[in-house]
Amino acid sequence: MxxxxxxxxxxxxxxxxxxxxxxxxxxxxxxxxxxxxxxxxxxxxxxxxxxxxxxxxxxxxxxxxxxxxxxxxxxxxxxxxxxxxxxxxxxSDKQYLLELRERGVAIVPSQIAAGACLREVVAGLAGQQIVIKPTVSGNSLHTVRGVAGSPELEQALAELPDLVYLVQPFLPEIQSAGEWSLLFFDGEFSHAVVKRPADGDYRVQEFYGGQTTPTEPTQAVLESAKAALAAAGPTPVYARVDGVVVNDRFLLMELELIEPYLFLPQHPEATRKLAAAVAARV
Incomplete structure (x- = not known):
């Protein structure tokens, strides 16, 4: 049947x-x-x-x-x-990034903070450009960027809901070089894209005007993405490894294993690979 x-x-x-x-x-x-x-x-x-x-x-x-x-x-x-x-x-909770860091994966420097601790963490980064996002979130919901200690960021913090947050430095490489997304099906590399934000923005999603370009990764980027995926445990049916290259080093931003956009329409062969991987698991 x-x-x-x-x-x-x-x-x-x-x-x-x-x-x-x-x-x-x-x-x-x-x-x-x-x-x-x-x-x-x-x-x-x-x-x-x-x-x-x-x-x-x-x-x-x-x-x-x-x-x-x-x-x-x-x-x-x-x-x-x-x-x-x-x-x-x-x-589903971005605190997994810290676990991967403990397993040897290079990640974007990250701190976890909730409640009053959020302001303490931000205060310790005074003068730095930072990004704050909930550990459970998507599509940049409740994500803010600004200079730690500035009145503008203080106002943004005051408007955030009481959640657990990830605090990271803002990486200008996202605007200049873009953010990588590498797609894997059943552990095998399929294809990759580079996502760039609209001028003046830092969010790479298409909803915010971001642009995506199919790109072949360098061997160093590919090997770093493979290592991040391997550190996550059993081989998933599908995975998207997102990261940015800083000083010639690939830093993991997110490992998407739930509902990532897979950039399939432009990749018929990738679509067939995913279908075959799914059929093999059912």
Missing amino acids: TKRIALATSAELAELHPHDLPLVDALRTAGLDPVPEVWTDPSVDWSVYDAVLLRTVWDYFVHFTEFTEWLAQLDKAGVPVLNPTDQVRWN
């Missing part, structure tokens, strides 16, 4: 994002029956599926408690999730 696989998406993208349509066709060619399902829809019977592939659950961090409860529901029903739920839980 053909195995059915749910493509978990958000209510805003109930019919899937256009970039996933080639993947749907590739999954069918690989012998699967893919069905889009909104992860927050209480009427969905997830137990009828042979697996759930997380795709555009791009609102999970907004409904984080509900998301973790949903993962537990899938575990209880015995429905495999790609990537596995234990890996997804670990990856």
